[in-house]
Amino acid sequence: MARLTRVRRAIALATRHRVGGLYEGVHSSLHAGRSMEFNDLREYVRGDDVAEIDWKASARSGGSLLVKRHVAERRTTVMVAVATGRSLAGMASPTETKLDVAIQVAGAFGSLATQHGDYVGLIWCDGHDIRAARPSTRDVELERMLGHIEAASTADRPEGDLGRLLEVTATTLRRRGIVVLVCDDVDIDADLESRLRRLVVQHEVMVITLADLDPTDPAIADSPVVGLDDQRELLKELRRDPRLREAIEADRTERAARRTTALSRLAISSLHLSGTDGLVPAVLSLVRSHRHAR
């Protein structure tokens, strides 16, 4: 549970003073009414989660198993779709890989959801396949999902296929839910936009993009930087050039602007992360602003 513990600790630190708000955070917007009666029970049928059984009420009722119906119905699914693959093995900052950030952000969403009693599912790219983990409310499963992300993001893996990931996500999650897409610092092209549009119709969609390391960062001027895609070094001599730094910065800014435009056209909340520092507050404020936006 090491990964999840780390995420939980970060959440605890970030939310020490606003625990009350945390639990409304994830999906209160889905459910306008919060005053459902608590004693709305119904008989257990096969397929209901065992955890939902109101044991005391069942004992009182004498024989039949009763489940808390309103809770069961209120539960939503947070589907974390992570474009795992080779590129996550790259660095996001001089000290953290993008995988660290991806795990942290997936863990944060999953943790927030499970703490609220929601289902958390994972869809990820495993080599050339897209795989999905069944949504669950249990921490053990969440931890396992984080393990899947880590295992599928080594440098020897192929690049994740974002288009297919979105396609599979749309077909996998049938009920209305929340889709958190974690992907690279991508440009949103027409194909990707149409796929996202389809998802948006069906679900709440949030996009988390992971920044790449800036190779011209003076802090890493002396350490070698190797491209993951071609295994060739980016020479230090070239990385020192200030004009290259400007060009990279301009390229990044332009891409971010294009992406923001495309995503705001689709009414998708997005977040660009370049490290785990301040990740949880950023996630919380994303969730909150997303709620306000609806």
Added chain:
Amino acid sequence: MALTQPWYGLAVLVVLAAVGIAAWFWPGRRRSAAGALPLAGAARIRALPRFAELAKAQLRWLVIESCCLAVAGAGVALLAARPVSASTVSEERSNRDIVLCLDVSGSMSQVDRAVINSFTDLAANLDGERIGFVLFDASAVTIFPLTDDAAYIQQHLRETAEALGGSQLAGTRVGDLGSSLIGDGLASCLQRFDRTDAQRSRTVVLATDNQVGGTPLFSVEQAAARAVKGGVLVFGIVPSDNSVIATDDLTAHLRPTGGDVMLLGPEPDLSSITRAVEAQQRAVMTGRARSQSVPLVWPGAALALLGLAGASLSHRRRVAS
């Protein structure tokens, strides 16, 4: 320039080339060094125009640096091959003694200056020999003994030419035996060779018209016989307008010494004299040539230093850019 150890040079070249190839194909060279930061968006950065520009400049300097290193390697290989500047030092040159013998009798006064001029040119063309200069009429006067001081020779030949203007030269008319005693003059000249060891080649260049005007102690024939005995070559230089009988007579006497007689026209053909002397001498001293080799360090050192300097310059330029 010759290479004394071409195989060493070749070996160095081969080793350097092998090291270069090994370094190029070294398996770890392209792989990332330990602790390298992996970067996912490298292709995007490589696609930037500024990156392409930088990479191009980098490549250019790298090529220059490699070329300079290759030049330096060639220089080192050249040094290892130990080049020498081989020159054939002809030992006979410093072993040549030439006595220039000039008849200053009245009959020769017309051509003396031309003869001295030709002697001057002869002395200038032959270097390393010892040259002596003797004037004779009734008696012989040594202007300078055998010497290899070229400046001294030139100076005295010039002074003698100036002194020849009409008046008699001191010491050439001693005694009452007559004038223009060719045999005595030649015999005197033969006496001027101070070393009589077999290692040296001895030549007399005798300029005369062979017009004897008195009773010499030695006839030309006797003097020539002494020359043959002493192993001296005697060349005759005769004015071109000289009487044929006198010239033929001189030629007949000088041929046995191994020498010959040349005509000196108003436009003296100096090269024929020089050539004749040199050819004769070479024939005499054949087999004495010795090759001398001086280590030639500077071309290799210069190549190596130049290459290294260029390589370090371009390296600094490359790293700094």
